[in-house]
Amino acid sequence: MRHSFLMGCVVVLAAFMANAQPKPTPRQLAWQPLETTAFLHFTVNTFTDKEWGDGTESPAIFNPTKLDARQWIKALKEAGFKMAIITAKHHDGFCLWPSKMTEHSVKNSPWKNGKGDVVKEVSDACREFGLKFGVYLSPWDRHEPRYGTAAYNDYYKSQLRELLTNYGPVSEVWFDGAKGENAKDMTYDFAGYWALVRELQPNAVMFSDAGPDVRWVGNEAGNAGETCWSTINTEGLAPGVADSKYLNRGDAAGKQWVPAETDVSIRPGWFYHASEDTKVRSGKNLVNLYYQSVGRNSLLLLNVPPNREGLFSEPDLASLKEFRSILDETFKTNLVAKQPKLTDKKLATFTTLSANQPLVIELGKEAEFDRISIQENIANGQRIASGRVEYWNGSDWQPLQTFTTVGYKRLLRFPAVKSTKLRLFINNANGSVELAEVGVYKASSRE
Numbered sequence: 001m002r003h004s005f006l007m008g009c010v011v012v013l014a015a016f017m018a019n020a021q022p023k024p025t026p027r028q029l030a031w032q033p034l035e036t037t038a039f040l041h042f043t044v045n046t047f048t049d050k051e052w053g054d055g056t057e058s059p060a061i062f063n064p065t066k067l068d069a070r071q072w073i074k075a076l077k078e079a080g081f082k083m084a085i086i087t088a089k090h091h092d093g094f095c096l097w098p099s100k101m102t103e104h105s106v107k108n109s110p111w112k113n114g115k116g117d118v119v120k121e122v123s124d125a126c127r128e129f130g131l132k133f134g135v136y137l138s139p140w141d142r143h144e145p146r147y148g149t150a151a152y153n154d155y156y157k158s159q160l161r162e163l164l165t166n167y168g169p170v171s172e173v174w175f176d177g178a179k180g181e182n183a184k185d186m187t188y189d190f191a192g193y194w195a196l197v198r199e200l201q202p203n204a205v206m207f208s209d210a211g212p213d214v215r216w217v218g219n220e221a222g223n224a225g226e227t228c229w230s231t232i233n234t235e236g237l238a239p240g241v242a243d244s245k246y247l248n249r250g251d252a253a254g255k256q257w258v259p260a261e262t263d264v265s266i267r268p269g270w271f272y273h274a275s276e277d278t279k280v281r282s283g284k285n286l287v288n289l290y291y292q293s294v295g296r297n298s299l300l301l302l303n304v305p306p307n308r309e310g311l312f313s314e315p316d317l318a319s320l321k322e323f324r325s326i327l328d329e330t331f332k333t334n335l336v337a338k339q340p341k342l343t344d345k346k347l348a349t350f351t352t353l354s355a356n357q358p359l360v361i362e363l364g365k366e367a368e369f370d371r372i373s374i375q376e377n378i379a380n381g382q383r384i385a386s387g388r389v390e391y392w393n394g395s396d397w398q399p400l401q402t403f404t405t406v407g408y409k410r411l412l413r414f415p416a417v418k419s420t421k422l423r424l425f426i427n428n429a430n431g432s433v434e435l436a437e438v439g440v441y442k443a444s445s446r447e
């Protein structure tokens with residue numbers, strides 16, 4: 001009697017603790033499985049060969065005579081990208097749309113005789129090809145005279161309003177943290193900016209070093225932490241004010257769900273430079289970035305900068321194509337014998353596992369493999385802290401790989417082995433594990 005009462009208390013307490021753990025909002029849950037998303041860095045810098053413009057650029061230099069946003073978005077679609085985020089305004093303050101708030105925009109450029117709108121062309125192309133659409137609106141502005149005064153917050157909000165009301169659904173708003181010398185006197189009203197986004201585009205996720213929905217991964221090298229929690233404590237963090245190591249790993253005890261987004265460029269710079277045409281990452285290199293981001297519970301935001309003509313360049317197009325072709329080949333056949341819960345590609349159907357309870361994964365027949373994919377049902381939070389995989393060598397279980405966090409997806413890479421079955425153990429977890437998917441694969445020889 002007493003025993004069962006105590007057990008009851010334990011069960012209730014465990015359920016309470018699991019409920020108290022941070023969980024994604026519907027907008028975060030819709031964002032995470034996008035996996036591969038694209039950044040489009042394009043502005044006056046493309047024409048001045050700079051990375052950061054100083055705000056004195058003349059709109060007259062902006063003239064991408066062959067601009068074709070459909071070419072960009074079609075290439076991204078074919079390479080499996082699910083969203084594109086355009087630099088509507090970078091630090092130089094030049095606007096790629098004809099903002100009513102400033103003369104410093106496409107409307108005073110020779111491109112389309114000042115009648116063009118890059119933001120519209122990109123959002124239309126995204127709609128046509130079925131990609132989600134996002135905007136980057138740099139808070140740091142080196143052109144606008146109001147910058148540094150409270151009036152700039154109104155200017156910035158009016159621009160946000162234009163972008164969030166005139167271009168259809170916006171799925172992500174990117175708040176960059178970079179600041180230079182003239183940023184010292186500026187107090188940004190982030191609370192006000194964020195409230196406006198919620199009001200105008202309630203389904204959009206907002207990115208910054210501090211969230212509120214998705215966070216910076218802490219570097220621009222395409223490297224999420226080997227351990228990467230979707231939870232952090234946002235207290236004391238602000239865009240441009242964060243510990244990059246903390247953001248890279250996340251925090252097992254974090255109170256907010258703010259998953260990591262891995263932004264990295266296909267070229268050394270963020271903007272197009274002809275001198276970097278020979279330095280474009282190969283398809284194979286991009287696949288490695290996929291393992292280091294998506295395969296570590298993050299999301300890849302790959303920058304592909306259009307050139308001065310307003311087109312993706314040949315080397316970039318070739319790498320994007322090769323990237324998807326390799327991934328498709330590697331992940332084509334899941335060697336795990338079909339199981340209703342673990343191989344149905346649905347996170348919502350899962351197997352519950354507790355620490356050190358072995359889960360045998362049958363392949364049905366002997367197969368050679370060198371990649372494993374593990375996923376948790378993140379709708380209920382992130383629980384796995386560490387685990388291990390063993391394989392059956394015909395007479396014994398042999399150690400194969402250890403891992404730390406899993407979350408949305410963990411990809412393991414190891415030298416190929418042949419076996420008929422594997423065994424998965426969770427070593428440590430923040431509560432009962434909801435194991436959603438397991439995949440076993442033989443990688444493409446092009447990896």
Ligand code: FUL
Nearest residue numbers: 051052176177178263270
């Ligand atoms: C940084 C900016 O300073 C870079 O120019 C680039 O836009 C990158 C994505 O974010 O903070």
